[in-house]
Amino acid sequence: MVPVTGTRNTLRFVALAALCLVVASVTASGTQATTTASVSVEAALNYATFAVQASSPSHFVVSVGTDTANMVSRKELAWKSADTIRISPLAPATHYYYTVSSTAKNGRTSVVRDSFDTGGVEQANLSATTGRFLLNGVPFFPVMATAFGECPDTTNVVEADVAMGVNVLDHSGWPMCSNAQHTAHWPTAEELHGLLQNKIWWLERANRHNRNPDPNAPQPTSFDSLPELLHLQGNLTMDPNPGVCAISPAALYDKLVSKAGGSSPFVYNPNLADPGMAEGATTSSGSCLDGDRMTAVFWASFLAGVDGMEYTTQIPVRQLDGVEVAGEVKAQAKRQAARLNTLYPAIVGSRGRAIPTAESSIKAKAWSYGGNTYVVALNASGQSASAKLMVGIHGRAKVFWENRGESIVRGAIADHFRPYQVHVYRMPN
Numbered sequence: 001m002v003p004v005t006g007t008r009n010t011l012r013f014v015a016l017a018a019l020c021l022v023v024a025s026v027t028a029s030g031t032q033a034t035t036t037a038s039v040s041v042e043a044a045l046n047y048a049t050f051a052v053q054a055s056s057p058s059h060f061v062v063s064v065g066t067d068t069a070n071m072v073s074r075k076e077l078a079w080k081s082a083d084t085i086r087i088s089p090l091a092p093a094t095h096y097y098y099t100v101s102s103t104a105k106n107g108r109t110s111v112v113r114d115s116f117d118t119g120g121v122e123q124a125n126l127s128a129t130t131g132r133f134l135l136n137g138v139p140f141f142p143v144m145a146t147a148f149g150e151c152p153d154t155t156n157v158v159e160a161d162v163a164m165g166v167n168v169l170d171h172s173g174w175p176m177c178s179n180a181q182h183t184a185h186w187p188t189a190e191e192l193h194g195l196l197q198n199k200i201w202w203l204e205r206a207n208r209h210n211r212n213p214d215p216n217a218p219q220p221t222s223f224d225s226l227p228e229l230l231h232l233q234g235n236l237t238m239d240p241n242p243g244v245c246a247i248s249p250a251a252l253y254d255k256l257v258s259k260a261g262g263s264s265p266f267v268y269n270p271n272l273a274d275p276g277m278a279e280g281a282t283t284s285s286g287s288c289l290d291g292d293r294m295t296a297v298f299w300a301s302f303l304a305g306v307d308g309m310e311y312t313t314q315i316p317v318r319q320l321d322g323v324e325v326a327g328e329v330k331a332q333a334k335r336q337a338a339r340l341n342t343l344y345p346a347i348v349g350s351r352g353r354a355i356p357t358a359e360s361s362i363k364a365k366a367w368s369y370g371g372n373t374y375v376v377a378l379n380a381s382g383q384s385a386s387a388k389l390m391v392g393i394h395g396r397a398k399v400f401w402e403n404r405g406e407s408i409v410r411g412a413i414a415d416h417f418r419p420y421q422v423h424v425y426r427m428p429n
Contacts, residue, residue: 037102037110045119046138047088057081058102066342068097070400074370089139089348091341093199094118120198121228128234128265133307139349142308143337144168158195161313164330165337170203189223201230237264244275245288249296250380253304253363260305267308268301272325291328296420298336299378303363305351346374359387375425379417388412393427400424
């Protein structure tokens, strides 16, 4: 094989409504005949379509990710001069990087590297009628936030929730506010739109039009003009006990496994503002939640098969007025949401398969996507653990976000886990 280098010749962006079109080309030079590859990307709300073309039949590999060091690949194995590849689902309003490589039969490879943005948040339908969430017909994993109880200061709450990486605000209960002190915090539709910034939805639920006896309060119907209004079609079920201190992540996993997978999408609702608060209590029993445990709660829920998360981020009731989410918890919530966005096309929309291991504290699942297997493994215990993950594949696995790889010996990955640590692996099928 002759070493080649690729140089991008052209790049242009065309924005049409919610579509973003990216066109790039690369020419490979060397002692052999020149090979040219071109790529066009149409990025919609939650998917992207790649139109790839080469001057001779080639093997194309498309990789996407929210960071260039950890990309999720989709391969087209057929030898073609041109093809169209759709990457779906993707996270809305998210910046993705991509790499497209094309290898000709003579071994020459051309590479195009660039980026695109999925469409900004727009009025959309969230379907909950199939047992899974579909956003405009595409699989979707909502990471929601809600303020519980009386009406909080809208500006502060929305800004804090957006900083946590949530994609939906489920503040449907706010119309129950009824006195002047609380309704003074109500936003107008214009103010709310400014806070949402076309990056996060305001969820409309059936109970949004609750009774509001204060005639001076902005009415819920004033939000109908929001470009970011998300219409929920169907019913969702939610875990009735949001406490995360009274239950270990391992027990939480077992509990959620027994509830997920029904006819309605199932959402886990952890109380991040005061995680020691027991169900129905009005006083705190203390907080156990830190950044590491937040990571465990997020992935224990996902691996258990929940269809979404809904964080309680404020509890402005009498004894707990002003309680908010700890800074390290916010930071980890944002980091894990971003990592989910990188893995989105591989693991959202499919429940995956359980990976056997002799260590009971290790919870792991595998997903097959684009010629690769992706494994997410969590140590749900507060103690360090070592485990063999029986992936049933041979070769070597890349470990995402850790700058290392692991050999697969006799179909198993042997690895060490710190308390509440998550490892994400990718290996060829």
